[in-house]
Amino acid sequence: MNKLKPLVLAGFLALFSMSCKKIIEKKVQDMVMDAITHGEWIVEQYFEDSNNLSSQFLDYRFKFNEDGTLIGTTSSGSTDGTWAPNLSDYTITSDFPTAADPLKKLNGLWKIKDSGWDYVKAEMSTPDGTRLLTLRKK
Structure with a gap:
């Protein structure tokens, strides 16, 4: 024993x-x-390769909800989407299924490269090149 x-x-x-x-x-x-x-998030920077397209997102605010819904809002209305985090591999998938540009540019799997409590820097590889995104909490 x-x-x-x-x-x-x-x-x-x-x-x-x-x-x-x-x-x-x-x-x-x-x-x-x-x-x-x-809180709400804004697109601080958005690049497609070396093309800075950040100004296309100036009027947008984004709200990520715990239930996986995502809302992109401008002064002219809002667009519903979804998001899904994968904390173990540092990715977020976002989808605005009915959106036109610029919101549809955010659709896909984003790899988190850097983050803090009030910002996220992410990257997406596409057949057309690399997209870089920086979100900032408002």
Whole structure:
């Protein structure tokens, strides 16, 4: 029986360690989602290769909702879309299915290259080249 105690204790500690790690990962995910879904975002910069198309987004504000919906709003109306984060591989997929330019330029899988609580820098590779996007929280 005394020989089993170290094994039971080691097993308990390993299980406890895995539980703590999952709890911490979940808390980080919750904090990231909270940062994304509270407040509005603007497109600070948008490039297609070396072409700066940022001015096409000047009038837009974006709201990311916890339920996966996304709304792009201008003074002339709003367009509904969807978004899906993948926190483990640092990507976000966005889709405005009925949108015209410039919103349809945001459709696709974006790889997060840098981020903070109030900005996200992302990149998308397409057959036509590379798109670079910087979002800033308003």
